[in-house]
Amino acid sequence: MVSFVTRSACPICGAASEKILIDMALTETPVATYLKSYYGGTIPELTGGRYILAQCLCCGSLFQHEILDDTGMDLLYEQWIRTEGSFQKKFAAPLPVRIGYARQCAQIIRAVPRPPHEIRVLDFGMGWGTWLLMARAFGMQVEGLELSPSRVEYAQRNGLKVVTSADIQPEAYHFINAEQVFEHLPEPHEALKSCYQWLKPGGILRIAVPDGAKVVQRIESGNWTISEMPTMPLEHINTFTPSSLRFFARQNGFTVIHPPLVLPAFGLNTAEIRQFLGVLAVDIASRLRLYKTTVVWLQKPNAG
Numbered sequence: 001m002v003s004f005v006t007r008s009a010c011p012i013c014g015a016a017s018e019k020i021l022i023d024m025a026l027t028e029t030p031v032a033t034y035l036k037s038y039y040g041g042t043i044p045e046l047t048g049g050r051y052i053l054a055q056c057l058c059c060g061s062l063f064q065h066e067i068l069d070d071t072g073m074d075l076l077y078e079q080w081i082r083t084e085g086s087f088q089k090k091f092a093a094p095l096p097v098r099i100g101y102a103r104q105c106a107q108i109i110r111a112v113p114r115p116p117h118e119i120r121v122l123d124f125g126m127g128w129g130t131w132l133l134m135a136r137a138f139g140m141q142v143e144g145l146e147l148s149p150s151r152v153e154y155a156q157r158n159g160l161k162v163v164t165s166a167d168i169q170p171e172a173y174h175f176i177n178a179e180q181v182f183e184h185l186p187e188p189h190e191a192l193k194s195c196y197q198w199l200k201p202g203g204i205l206r207i208a209v210p211d212g213a214k215v216v217q218r219i220e221s222g223n224w225t226i227s228e229m230p231t232m233p234l235e236h237i238n239t240f241t242p243s244s245l246r247f248f249a250r251q252n253g254f255t256v257i258h259p260p261l262v263l264p265a266f267g268l269n270t271a272e273i274r275q276f277l278g279v280l281a282v283d284i285a286s287r288l289r290l291y292k293t294t295v296v297w298l299q300k301p302n303a304g
């Protein structure tokens, strides 16, 4: 039997003032239909659970009030999401995804004032370890944190060092990557505090999450479907906007910095080059303060 846990305050900033945007039972249409189609019938009937989406009136983030308990989360990530499908999807990722990883590794080496083999990197929520394998190929010292046993086992078979949060010493890393992780965490605030502690002074945390900037407007205008929104039931239990993500970071002692400008890499076809020039254009526009995304580089202050 799956149980639910209620989060009554904003899990991002802790404020208790909120506006409820959606409130329906998980057995009700359209959530029930979405769950059946998304998980392809591996999911049981979630009687008693509700999809309650709230907007925090203090920080502007969105969050789900009811989330699965630890047992439910284990079932969700190991059984309802079929690991086989997740693995295939990751390894069949189109070329630009891997070129993107390589570009990020080049940015890390530009940003951290040390030779690559002295740079210690943690992938927080490493999944199957694909990003870490790239970072290792760039010569960095890499470690991954991951809860899913099947993913941990796969990464270890690839010779990656997997750590638990209890193993990590304070000020251990120059760089922490958290790609599509913070939207899944029951306690994102605790996770951010841990990342801060694990970084060396001057260390950098990269957070990338789905952009929820248009969610409220879409719900209020009635122009939304569950599958098209970043606030997916059960999984995306926290949703940030570009502003709320920056607020979250600053509130916890980080400075938002610009990642080094790195050109698109080789090996791309014309359409993919256009796509990468788009990525570069976003980096430049963000430097000029013309545009904000939910991908941020955050720096822990230097000591003294």
Ligand SMILES: [Zn+2]
Pocket: 010, 011, 012, 013, 014, 015, 056, 057, 058, 059, 060, 061
């Ligand atoms: Zn908040």
